[in-house]
Amino acid sequence: MNYRKKAILMVVALFCLNIAMLAQAVSLKMNNVSVKEAMTQLKNKSGYSFVYKVGDLDTRKIVSLKAKQLNEAIDQILYGQDVVYEVKGKNIVVQKGQRQNTSKDTKKRKITGVVNDANGEPIIGATIKEKGTANGTASDLNAKFSLEVSPGAVLEISYIGYQTQEVKVGDRTSLSVTLAENQQILDEVVVVGYGTTSRKNLTTSIATVKTEKISKAATSNISGMLLGRAAGLQATVSSPQPGGGINISIRGGGTPIYVVDGVVMPSGSFEVGTGSTSLPSSVNRAGLAGLNPNDIESIEILKDASAAIYGIGAADGVILVTTKKGKEGKPTIVYEGSYSIQKHYPYLEVLSGPELMNMVNVFSKENYLYDKGQYPYGNTAYDDKWTPIFTPTQIANAPTTDWLDKVLKTGAVTNHNLTISGGSEKFKYYLGVNYYKEDATVHNSDMERYSLRTNITSQLTNFLKLTTIVNLNQNNYTNSTVGGDVGNLRDQGAGALFGAIFYPSYLPIYDAEGKYNVFSRTPNPVSMHDINDKSEQSGYYMNFSLDVDIIKNMLSAKVLYGLNKENTSRDSYIPSDIYYALQRKSRGNLGYGKRQQSTLEGTLTFQHKFGELLDMNLMAGMGRYLDSGDGSDISYENANDHIQGSSVGMADGPFYPTSYKYKNEKRSQFVRGNFDLLGRYVVSASLRRDGTDKFFPSKKYALFPSVSLAWKMNEESFIKNISWINMLKLRASYGETGSDNLGTTLYGIVTTTREDVQFNNNSVTYIPYILSGANYEDVTWQKTVMKNIGLDFSVLRDRIWGSVDVFRNDVTHLLGTAPTELLGMHGTRPINGGHYKRTGVDVSLNSLNLQTHDFKWTSQITLSHYNAVWIERMPNYDYQKYQKRKNEPMNAFYYYKTTGIINVDKRNMPESERSLGPAACMPGYPIVEDKNGDGIIDVNDSYMDNTLPKLYFGFGNTFTWKNFDLDIFMYGQLGVKKWNDAYGNSIDVGGLSRGVDAHNVGIYSYNIWNTQTNTNGHFPGIAISKSVALPENLGFDYTRENASYIRVRNITLGYNLGPKELSVFKGYIRGIRVFVDFQNPLTFTKYKGYDPEINTSSSNLTGGQYPQMRVYSIGAKLTF
DSSP, rough: OOOOHHHHHHHHHHTTTTOOOOOOOOEEEEEEEEHHHHHHHHHHHOOEEEOOOBBBBBOOOEEEEEEEEEHHHHHTTTSSEEEEEEEETEEEEEEEEOOOOOOTTOOOEEEEEEETTSSBBOOOEEEEEESSSSEEEOOTTTEEEEEEETTTTTEEEOOOTBBEEEEOOOSSSSSOOOOOOOOOOTTTTEEEEEEEEEGGGOOOOOEOOOOOOOOOTTTOOOGGGGGGTTTTEEEEEEEOSBBEEEEEETTOOSEEEEEEETTTEOOOOOOOGGGGGGOBOOEEEEEESOOGGGGEEEEEOOOOOGGGGGGGGGGGOOEEEEEEEOOOOEEEEEEEEEEEEEEEEOOOOOOOOOEEEEEEEEHHHHHHHHHHTBSSSBOOOOOOOOOOOSSSHHHHTOOOHHHHHHHHHHHEEEEEEEEEEEEOOOEEEEEEEEEEEESSSTTTOEEEEEEEEEEEEEETTTTTEEEEEEEEEEEEEEEOOOOBBBBOOOOGGGGGGHHHHHHHHOOOBEEEEEEEETTTBBTTTGGGGGGEEEEEEEEEEEEEEEEEEEETTTTTEEEEEEEEEEEEEEEEOOOOOOOOOTTEEOOOEEEEEEEEEEEEEEEEEEEEETTTTTEEEEEEEEEEEEEEEEEEEEEEESSTTGGGGGGGGGGGOOOOEEEEEEEEEEEEEEEEEEETTTTTEEEEEEEEEEEEETTTGGSSSSEEEEEEEEEGGSSSSSHHTOTTEEEEHHHHHHEEEOOOOOSSSSSSSSEEEOOEEEEEEEEEEEEEEEEEEEOOEEEEEEOEEEEEEEEEEETTTTEEEEEEEEEEEEEEEEEEEEEETTTTTSSSSEEEEEEEEEEEEEEEEEEEEEEOSEEEEEEEEEEEEEEEEEEEETTTOOOOTOOSSSBBBTTTEEEEEEEEEEOOOOOTGGGGGGGOOOOGGGGEEEEEEOOOOOSSHHHHHGGEEOSSSSEEEEEEEEEHHHHHHHHEEEEEEEEEEEOOOOHHHTTTTHHHGGGOOOOOOGGGGGOBBBBBTTTTOOOOOGGGOOOOOOOOOOOOOOTEEEEEEEEEOOOOOOEEEEEETTOOOOOOOOOEEEEEEEEEEEEEEEEOOSSSSSEEETTEESOOOOOOEEEEEEEEEEEE
16 A cells, blocks of 8 residues: 555544534632632633733632532632633633623513624634623634624624624624724734744744735745745745746845744755756756645744754754644635636847848958958958848848747646635644646646645543644646756757747748758757656655643643655656757656655643743753655667657667665754743743764764843833833844755765776776775864844834844854865865854834725835855965955955947047057947056956845735725845846847857847947947956956846735625535736836846856746635
8 A cells, every 4th residue: 555545544534533522511619719729720620721911800809619610610700800701712811891690681682693704714702792791602613693682782792813893783683793803913923943922922033924815826836925025034036937946045044944834844846857868957946845835824934043943954044834724613615716827028039030130240240340450440441342141132031930939838827725624622624635737838847736735633632632734745847948058068958948049030940851940059949849858746744743731731742753755756858850969869867766854853841820920931852853865867868759768778778877875864952941021021042952963973963052032111111101002022132053064975985986907817807996085073063153133013002013133143164175285185175164244134014004994904014134244264265356355245246347338439448448458449349447547457446246135125015995805015126236148148249240150139239339330339349259358357247237126926806705795605605705816917127138036047058047927817715
């Protein structure tokens, strides 16, 4: 029985458990005790805790109890006090209000109703009370209620997290009530490492992304939901391909670790290469590909010392992913489906056939004049001997092949989600099923995913709870041939999109014999549709956690085991008639890989409150983490095109097999303590001891401490009475984390060399072994020290709230390599050395701008800025003359600034230009700025840019009016320059001067300076293609451009029908939502030709990468 069948049988078995809920019985008998003592005894007996505001309840009052049921005990404890209560989960919420005896009134009449939230979801346990009386009830498991009220009654309906609503009964006998969410954020639960805390007690910098209101219609992975959503998180699209990669960085660090429901998961996608076929590097996909975005409840980003509890690998931050779980109540079935149309953004516009021919003629003549030294490139007059490459007749009759149109197309996405959830106090369940199909905007590029996820919680006994999470997925991909070259093949191994902008537009797809035309060394872009390249990925993930209440509400233990297994395979084949890498020969590769990660952790938690003085929470734990994998592939040649990889043995060969295998182990022990003093001062400290098998015994283990403080200033007497300040909290944190990411091994490696040694007339062969690496016992952990100061605030009745953080991260003992001593056996060796720092500011701001009975407008802003500079370079680093020696930005770019183009008569050429030599003084050559004015162009005239954006931001607005909602979210980067590959392609004057061998160029070629048609051009002319060595080989800035952008990520318009509008269905359909969504509809930028966000070059090739897309979706959500 395979693992899928086993997993499905396990899920079915868990679903068949008894879901009955036993009523709560309590036996209490006490005489002359304080209310405080009575509440404590009730909590110990039943697990129910009282929640109340200080001053609302006299806890010193003496009472006597004799009760067998929970409600009897509560009534006797609260007897004689002017309060009312409501039971919510395990909390008894007590509020100020009159408790009056309600004698039977014959004039009363029965009112029935139902209570839902704004999305039509039932609210179970909502309090329905007749205003001014103690007459009340609560909504049941179906969110329904029944209550007898007096004539003219006004009902107060309330529930934690929602705004209390008053409803006049009038002549009605049936009500449908919709509660709006409360903006109160003080008690918002935040997931932290190994636990949760309230927002008001948070001592570190953690950003939370709630996924509920983020459009997922055409979102293939969870990373797509993070763009611009969290301050301090830099998320940019790397590739828009199906499942495409998104670069995620926390405060400028490397790839963070991902923890899903407590289990550390691999952050990158699991792929197989194409072996010796050297197909373009077309695959750039995001990690966690098996997770359905619809199954995600929330995402927390641990940005500072909060990450230290995870020790190894947490130096770049931690992303905690919490998946959805079942809630108490009757079964809720939700179907959400959408259909999307994809349109690629305008790509680089290239020249038509006649335009390219004319452009080639222009620069062929320019090159002729230059090489012959004729005017204006010399003193000799034009000899009138240049011959046009293309005649006027050829130009007039030239065809135009739209190569881009043959590679790009309109795409489509189908997304279906079905969830079933519900449960009782003893048993809760969640089941999610997803089918996602994307046929993208590039030919031979699609994705198909099937996923199933369950989350089941079983209260086995009153002290034992078991949670089981299972995720199954099957992903199928067709890989496009869009990407950079592999194996340094350059344009002979180019992808289809590169070929589409490279191939001359006057060249037909097929030659006279019906075969694919070939230009230069580059594969025909249309012919690459015939290449077969498919990947399959499957996996399963299981998470079992057992919670044990050792002492109720005081001492608990948890054991967690998580297992993630993934399998991947890839089948690549180039048919024999396809010209690729200078050959027409069938080639293929079959590859397979598997990887497995397991987590085993145990934690013990103690919590206790010492009156109003101290609230303490202590946690200790240990864990073991295994990571292993293996794979193999075989490349083959000269196979039958009909058989391809179906039977590799039938290929003629040669064959090139490879394989790999690895295994890593980490062990950890950790402790943490949280202390809330006097309700005003919070102290948190943690210590983690991590061990890895990568270092030598003396360096295997390292300690990673953290400490953080918070001062809740709003609880101080000098602020407490300021009504418009709801929360004001100052935070500070310090933490240390480490990295064992060596990139090499510290242990001596013995490998084979196939320089065989033979004896006995070659009858005996010995294979020599060589020592390819020595033992390096002195290398140790890379260390990151995180410091943070932050301010959390909420003002004006929680209408405006947010946080501001200032941070500094110092990374020391960098793991790297350095040259060895002279005459050593090995050229380089691993070392520790170097030190750099990252500093910056994060700002998060939320607001409730306007709210009326029918209308609500909220906003969200996230701002992030950081910089990274070197404090100390790695040992033996070879500085260039132009480099800064102190505080050099890690992303420094050095260049010479150009101020114009030398014109025909050279009158605008400064004297300093002559210091570059005669070739730099030709018309059409860039004028280099003499920065220091000394009359000489040298490294002292170079400029430096920091290529990091000055600001990352996200800005969202949500509007609701009656049944309509509109969400607009945008993100972007400001203050950044980058190379514009559209210019690089367009202004290749050297290529244009090659005659019939000239490749196509973009329309920006019309801005190239030349003597015949454009003496006012602002890009250099033919002179730039000649060899001129600038000082220290630095480059120019004329193809760099402002790449700042503001992109509207989503515009989502929805219309909602709730239980009131759907009453005709008698509760069978509880909610309907229809929506339209526009993804990436608008981008505001001065960057031309290509998209300013995504990568536009790869390996040795500029341009020709996957295009950005606009996506138009329509969908519906039905709740049953």
